[in-house]
Amino acid sequence: MSQTDSPRMEEAVTRVVAFFEQLAPASVADLGRIYAPDARFKDPFNEVRGVQPIQQIFAHMFEALDQPRFVVTGRVVQGQQCFLTWDFLFAFKNFHRGEPQTVRGASHLVLDAQGLIVLHRDYWDAAEELYEKLPVVGALMRWLRRRAAQ
Template sequence: MKPAVDAIVHAFETLDPEHIDTLEALYAPNARFKDPFNDVRGWPAIAAIFRHMDVSLVQSRFVITERIVDGRQCFLTWEFHFSFKRFSVGQPQCILGGSHLVLDEGGRITLHRDYWDAAEELYEKLPLVGSLMRWLKRRANS
């Protein structure tokens, strides 16, 4: 499975909005994608999530920092770098997370589950919501 994981890592690290459809070859037809905001099946629904990133973000890119491969499973840790189109325009942002991937016998993704803390990694970066989230965090820690 190492060659399949190498191809997956390369595809995500070089992903750009104009070439989202190239990811289709990496996913099994009824693949499931789940993250803190989505739980979908099938390539059209998965592609819609990646396309939405292009609508909301600029200069987005993944940097895979670690990988663990065990049989047909893989766990990737990553940094997702981006800027918002509407909020804090131009300010670079970074979300840290991980992806659990389960591959079929052909090396295609059947399960793609992303783990990241939406409250800490995203909400705190938004102008109004972020102020409230940081205040709540300080109150909870005092």
């Protein structure tokens, strides 16, 4: 990749970050504007290929959680790869209602020559960031963590 392409990738990453920070139920249908048709997505719970399955993951997020949103806290762009750090803010619908929750994580993105995401891999600790916040499972996870630390 030449030096002249670098500003174009920076612009593409800026567009991707803005899209995710403004993501809303109505904009899930527009994910094809930032993902390539055959894009791959993987997180601790999902592994899918294609825009429609990716849309289903984000649509489910809005159905399952109250006011989910992403805040990108850092980024590194090198060639066609990007690493984003983020806070995912939300509230559970079924318990701890209205209590703000935060999951901290990171995404590795690979973009194509058109600036579309071809690979999106999320990294976050499901045990620490999610399971420990759940009523029954959380108590078990906290107990296991204490036992492991002894």
